[in-house]
Amino acid sequence: MYLLNTTTLRLHRFDKEKEVPPYAILSHVWGDNEQTFQDTPLTKEGRDGRGKIKGACAKALLDGFRWLWADTNCIDASNSAELSEAINSMFGWYRNAAMCYAYLDDVAPDEDPYSPASSFRASKWFRRVWTLQELIAPGSVVFLSFDWRPIGAKRILADLIESITGIDRLVLTHKRPLEDVSVACRMSWAATRDARREEDRAYSLMGIFGVCMPTIYGERGRSAFLRLQEEILKRSADQSIFAW
DSSP states (O other): EEETTTTTOOOOOOGGGGOOOOOOOOOOOOSSSSSOOOOOOOOOOTTGGGGGGHHHHHHHTTTTSEEEEHHHHHEEEEEEEHHHHHHHHHHHHHOOSEEOOOOEEOTTTTOOOOSSSSSHHOOGGGSSSSSHHHHHSOOOEEEEEETEEEEEEEHHHHHHHHHHOOOOOHHHTSSSOOOGHHHHHHHHTTOOOBBTTHHHHHTTTTTHTOOOOOTTTSHHHHHHHHHHHHHHHHHHHOGGGGGG
16 A cells, blocks of 8 residues: 655555554545656646645645545556555545545535535535545545635534435444445445446445455446446345346
8 A cells, every 4th residue: 555645745655554554545536637656756746736635745744644545646557456456445445544535626615515506515526436435434534625624524514415415324424334225225326426437337336335356447337337246246135236
């Protein structure tokens, strides 16, 4: 697992789980000019969209975290084996994070998120497949506006988030185990979300269902989803899966 030092912005690799220090983790929607693994250890001018990685490190450092994980530059996406391992590990990485920063770059500060016309309700963050597990897995999530100011914590906004996503607030606050929710219901949470690649509609759900499988970009979405269903059936007798 690679982590960013929030002071130096350099990557460090931790090979053993017991060696991994407390860390914060970033959840965000990818843009067109993201900083990548290859752009790190040094943040390069023009490669960090809107200063996102610098902003995340600054916020984490302010909150007392020396280490930060961000998917854009803590995964070597050019290495297919490492990418597959990371995708299979990602739910656990979000679950084990001391804090998750959900960065909503399309949400303004100082607005009431409960307002029917709020930019929080309309944020594209709630419409991406990968942010589903990033919302559910961590115990602590704080939502941040485009200028990194806090909007509110998941546990405080759970009722509002339930109304936006359809996810039971007891699941959001870890008072109801994921395993207690039917397969069909968990599938429904992702049904209307968007994916940059069709295979991600299946890959992004592996952690939600507690399964692991190789990621094969290029296999097409239908094939990936069928493999996901097969893995779920190995672990669950829930017949609601056939609704999908």
